[in-house]
Amino acid sequence: MLPGPRDLIRHWAQADAERPAVVTVAGTLGYAELADRVAAVAARLRGLGVGPGVRVGLAFPNSLDYLIWLFGLFEAGGVAVPLDPRMGAPELATAAATASLRFIAATALPVTLPWPPMPAVSAVAGGLWQCRGDGRGSPSETTGNVLVQQFTSGSGGRPKHIQRTEAQIREDYRHFSAGLGLDGGTRFLAPSPFYHAYGALGMYATLAVGGAIFPLPRFIPAELMAAAKRFQPTLTMVTPTMIDMLGKCFLPPQDRGVFASLRHCICSTGHLSQAAHDAFRGRFDVPVHEQYGSTETLSATVNLGDDFDEGCVGRPYPGVEVAIFDSQGAMSAPLVVGSVGIRSSSVCVGYAEADHALATVDGYVLPGDKGFLDETGRLHILGRDDVYNVGGYKVDRSEVELAIRRAFPVTYVAVLPFERAGQPALCAVVEASSQQVTPESVMAACRAQLLAYKVPARVVVKSSLPREANGKVRVGDLASVVLGKE
Numbered sequence: 001m002l003p004g005p006r007d008l009i010r011h012w013a014q015a016d017a018e019r020p021a022v023v024t025v026a027g028t029l030g031y032a033e034l035a036d037r038v039a040a041v042a043a044r045l046r047g048l049g050v051g052p053g054v055r056v057g058l059a060f061p062n063s064l065d066y067l068i069w070l071f072g073l074f075e076a077g078g079v080a081v082p083l084d085p086r087m088g089a090p091e092l093a094t095a096a097a098t099a100s101l102r103f104i105a106a107t108a109l110p111v112t113l114p115w116p117p118m119p120a121v122s123a124v125a126g127g128l129w130q131c132r133g134d135g136r137g138s139p140s141e142t143t144g145n146v147l148v149q150q151f152t153s154g155s156g157g158r159p160k161h162i163q164r165t166e167a168q169i170r171e172d173y174r175h176f177s178a179g180l181g182l183d184g185g186t187r188f189l190a191p192s193p194f195y196h197a198y199g200a201l202g203m204y205a206t207l208a209v210g211g212a213i214f215p216l217p218r219f220i221p222a223e224l225m226a227a228a229k230r231f232q233p234t235l236t237m238v239t240p241t242m243i244d245m246l247g248k249c250f251l252p253p254q255d256r257g258v259f260a261s262l263r264h265c266i267c268s269t270g271h272l273s274q275a276a277h278d279a280f281r282g283r284f285d286v287p288v289h290e291q292y293g294s295t296e297t298l299s300a301t302v303n304l305g306d307d308f309d310e311g312c313v314g315r316p317y318p319g320v321e322v323a324i325f326d327s328q329g330a331m332s333a334p335l336v337v338g339s340v341g342i343r344s345s346s347v348c349v350g351y352a353e354a355d356h357a358l359a360t361v362d363g364y365v366l367p368g369d370k371g372f373l374d375e376t377g378r379l380h381i382l383g384r385d386d387v388y389n390v391g392g393y394k395v396d397r398s399e400v401e402l403a404i405r406r407a408f409p410v411t412y413v414a415v416l417p418f419e420r421a422g423q424p425a426l427c428a429v430v431e432a433s434s435q436q437v438t439p440e441s442v443m444a445a446c447r448a449q450l451l452a453y454k455v456p457a458r459v460v461v462k463s464s465l466p467r468e469a470n471g472k473v474r475v476g477d478l479a480s481v482v483l484g485k486e
Contacts, residue, residue: 041072059106061217082195186211189233239471247279275409407445
């Protein structure tokens with residue numbers, strides 16, 4: 001049994017005080033010293049009225065400060081609300097209102113909220129502290145031993161808000177650790193943001209087994225490789241965008257073996273193209289293990305083989321069940337395309353907002369993706385569960401997107417509905433090099449593979465698309481790309 005989230009630091013501080021916990025360019029911090037700093041923050045927070053049910057926003061990049069504040073908040077009994085530290089004023093105000101925040105801690109906020117600062121905490125772990133009013137009063141309502149309130153990425157529209165209990169987080173890093181065989185020798189190089197559920201998973205799992213973390217506040221290929229040479233990581237968790245950039249960036253010949261120590265290079269949060277995978281693998285001779293999951297389900301499947309197959313995201317982690325359902329809610333046979341369903345003890349129970357509800361079938365959460373299970377039980381993802389009506393015909397966007405991926409080395413493709421002369425039509429938004437892919441060539445490839453009514457009426461090719469900090473494309477912003485209002 002692994003220690004629970006609130007006890008991770010204290011557990012290893014007592015079991016092996018000098019064991020390395022966090023490594024940065026400034027040096028190495030052991031579990032005992034980390035536990036002392038966490039306890040100091042926890043004491044300050046309790047003195048300011050932070051306790052069970054009180055929600056605190058944490059707006060830090062990946063850093064030692066983030067870890068100290070997060071686990072200090074846990075030790076004080078509060079509820080963490082991780083926030084993107086790059087948020088502007090409108091987003092931050094919306095997040096604060098949605099999560100009923102009365103406190104925010106950050107290294108530096110891009111805007112100043114109309115809340116008075118609290119100097120008594122300003123010097124703790126390099127954190128800036130802001131509160132609403134005097135920071136006291138009745139705590140926000142939480143149920144079921146909630147530990148973290150997590151915002152979804154908002155890639156499909158407005159971000160939603162999820163409550164995550166201690167037990168759910170523990171189950172997630174438990175089956176992740178078991179599936180990958182993590183142990184006390186794990187060295188986690190962390191470029192994916194901790195405020196996102198995906199990046200946080202690697203952080204929790206590493207600390208749960210007594211490993212060490214090297215947090216990177218931002219993803220820059222040269223900085224990542226420099227950290228890898230110093231730290232010799234066994235685990236990293238990256239995104240398709242990071243894999244693509246690492247496969248293309250300048251690489252001195254002596255750095256080809258920079259990732260040789262990796263046992264697991266996990267990639268998630270979006271579609272990883274064959275071209276991006278092959279470029280990375282060819283450079284560094286390291287297989288990429290694609291993982292599937294969502295903020296609602298957390299980690300669900302992973303492809304641990306070294307035989308990358310575009311769209312295949314592997315088999316379920318221990319303790320996770322995956323099934324495919326048809327439009328009537330019946331479970332589908334292997335190789336039949338349908339809606340992906342995930343069932344596990346780490347799946348969230350729902351959204352905090354009353355106007356949102358999880359889509360479920362027989363206890364399986366439906367994240368909104370279409371896919372199929374092959375004969376060996378591996379999950380293949382085809383795209384979002386969207387079917388559009390075009391001229392009276394039903395068009396599955398995943399079929400069109402797959403046809404484009406088969407024809408070109410694209411990094412991302414999305415098929416969206418739009419109106420042309422008052423009639424419904426399809427537009428394909430493609431992220432690729434304009435020297436290799438043009439709107440005309442995409443149209444021609446679609447005509448060669450699809451029925452006429454499934455061929456997009458418009459194709460937009462861009463070298464880059466709007467993305468979250470973790471590299472996930474913001475689908476909700478693609479309409480402006482279609483309309484030419486970027």
